[in-house]
Amino acid sequence: MMKHLWPRSLFVRLMLIWLIGTLLILAASTTLFFAEGQRAWFEGFAKEIATVADILDQLAPEERQHALEQQQSALRLRLRALKRVQPFPGEHPLLPMLREIMPHRQPALYISEGKHYAPEHEPLIVSVNLANGGDTSLVVRLPGRPPSFSHSYSYWWLSAFLLLIVGIGTLTWIGVRIATRPLLNLSAAAHALGEAPERPPLKPTGPIEVVRAVDAFNQMQQRIIAYIHERTRTLAAISHDLQTPITRLRLRAEMIEDETLQSRIQSDLDTMQHLIREGLDYARSMEISAPPQPIELNGLLAALCGDATDMGWDVSITGQASAPFIGHPVALRRALWNLIENGIKFGQSVEIAISDLPDATQILIRDHGPGLPAEEMERVFEPFYRTESSRSRETGGTGLGLAITRNLLHIQHGTIRLGNHAEGGLIATVILPRGKQSH
DSSP: OHHHHSOSOHHHHHHHHHHHHHHHHHHHHHHHHHHHHHHHHHHHHHHHHHHHHHHHHTSOHHHHHHHHHHOOOSSEEEEEOOOSEEEOOSOOTHHHHHHHHOTTSOOEEEEEOOTTSOGGGOOEEEEEEOTTOTTOEEEEEOSSOOOOTTSHHHHHHHHHHHHHHHHHHHHHHHHHHHHHHHHHHHHHHHHHHTTOTTSOOOOOOSSHHHHHHHHHHHHHHHHHHHHHHHHHHHHHHHHHHHHHHHHHHHHHHHTOSOHHHHHHHHHHHHHHHHHHHHHHHHHHTTOOOSOOEEEOHHHHHHHHHHHHHHTTOEEEEEOOOSSOEEEOHHHHHHHHHHHHHHHHHHHSEEEEEEEEOSSEEEEEEEEOSOOOOGGGTTGGGSTTOOOSSSSOGGGOOOSOHHHHHHHHHHTTTOEEEEEEOTTSSEEEEEEEESSOOOO
16 A cells, blocks of 8 residues: 555655655654753753742741842742642642752642633742741742743744745755756656657766766667667668679579569569568668758648559548648658558558647548457557558568658657547558657
8 A cells, every 4th residue: 555655756755755854853853842941941940949948048037038029030939828729730840850959848839729810821839848937938939831832932833833844845846856857857868769869968967876877878879879870781781782693683584484483583583672672761760861841741742642643542631731840851751651552552542631739730541441450559560560361461561661650750759550440441640740850
């Protein structure tokens, strides 16, 4: 249960730890402060009472009243017999102090029965016997009660406590925010790494631990970029080097007299060349070096629709985009053309609908084919993955078309998802954000 209540955010965790720890420290400090204040308050009066009693013991009984009248003290000092008082119920911290300071006397503690006092505010009365005093004792009425939460100190303490909490809370928020912001930047960069590996490296700021993590992340990013470039160069080299033997094989195939065998060999060579080109296109789709530029989506889709019509395909388009998209025209054209070609291949006809969202442009590309099972909606974006049922191998695909499409869209901050249309067929939803340039 505690695991579910504990927040997952590091920012909230640090805020709670700091605030709860501060509250506990303040509560303990306040308790000790008031406890020490009460003890000091009673100890001061106990010492003063003992001093007055010692002075009176040294005077004759007839001189004591005059001496008390000359005494300047916050205590009300009298020489008389006690009347209308009752012993203090229970234990009180003042009585042990009086007994410790005046072990040779018999101090007693009482409360007044005066009707003008509320019971909880009854003044404390101390009675101390004197030498040669007879029935007369030194009677001391204490001025009120010590500071407590229920008196005037409580309002001052509460105001000061609230101001202190607000101040500490503000400083805590600023401190935790400064400490966790580099982590948020690192998290955002890690999420964006797959879409834009070529993005500028992070600036190492924050605590030393975060700086080390950022340095490690930047080194990892550089290794990934180097790996992508090396892979692209390798595939390009392989593609280039394979062109010569494939060309030689084509020439040798022409020398085969058996037309059936010759046709099969030529078909296999065409497949090999197509695979090489698709593999190279997939590698190149991971990086785009050309700068982004405004793309008029209505014109681009109209041109694609015209090209498809020239090829005898059934493609229609509806809707308009109100703003251009900042991206890479060649990459976007290739991605959309792959989706149109895919829809024609498996659905015979394609319907394109373009519309505006609050901060993006949405392009829907629907075919009228058999659709896809739900468990394959994401798997078809994996390189070289081909379905065995609705997307059969007889279509001649390499399994790279949708993987290339997603790469080309992601590098421009676009997204794509697949779904089955309610009336049948597969629908691809492409979202192109406005106001964000690709890297």
